[in-house]
Amino acid sequence: QDYYAQYGGKAGITKLINTFVGNVANDPHINYYFAHTNIPHLKYELVQQVCMAVGGPCKYTGLSMRKAHEGMGVTESAFNYLAQDMMDAMQTQRIPMSAQNYLIAILASMEPQIVTANGPLG
Numbered sequence: 001q002d003y004y005a006q007y008g009g010k011a012g013i014t015k016l017i018n019t020f021v022g023n024v025a026n027d028p029h030i031n032y033y034f035a036h037t038n039i040p041h042l043k044y045e046l047v048q049q050v051c052m053a054v055g056g057p058c059k060y061t062g063l064s065m066r067k068a069h070e071g072m073g074v075t076e077s078a079f080n081y082l083a084q085d086m087m088d089a090m091q092t093q094r095i096p097m098s099a100q101n102y103l104i105a106i107l108a109s110m111e112p113q114i115v116t117a118n119g120p121l122g
């Protein structure tokens, strides 16, 4: 499977990340985490990371997931809300379901590096 092509290449991934970051910005469960974030930089790093993850000709050179999120107090439920915002963005962009599942599995595997805090739901 050429997942990179199923994501519409670099242009499709850029659209997806714009939609995803828009969803996060509109998500009151988690948007406060991003209040002081350089959004253009974040979008750039996410495009590189997703492009590489789905087999595209990109190299992610940003921080490790542990370093990027350390001290941020990300909870399991915050992580799950962000994952839902990504699934909504993929649905909006009409990414084929098998390609959606491929990326979500990779993102899920990063959870232990990102979640560092307990919240009211655990």
Ligand code: HEM
Residues within 6 Å of the ligand: 030, 033, 034, 036, 037, 038, 042, 045, 046, 049, 061, 062, 063, 064, 068, 069, 074, 078, 079, 080, 082, 107, 108, 110, 111, 114
């Ligand atoms: C699998 C899920 C996630 C992935 C793949 C991911 C990926 C990234 C990447 C690539 C960066 C940029 C790193 C760099 O600057 O080099 C970043 C930064 C950031 N992430 Fe995540 N992230 C995830 C989950 C989360 C969650 C759940 C939250 C909070 C709810 C979060 C909050 C942030 C914030 C606030 C920054 C910006 C830090 C700054 O201001 O520089 N991330 N993330």
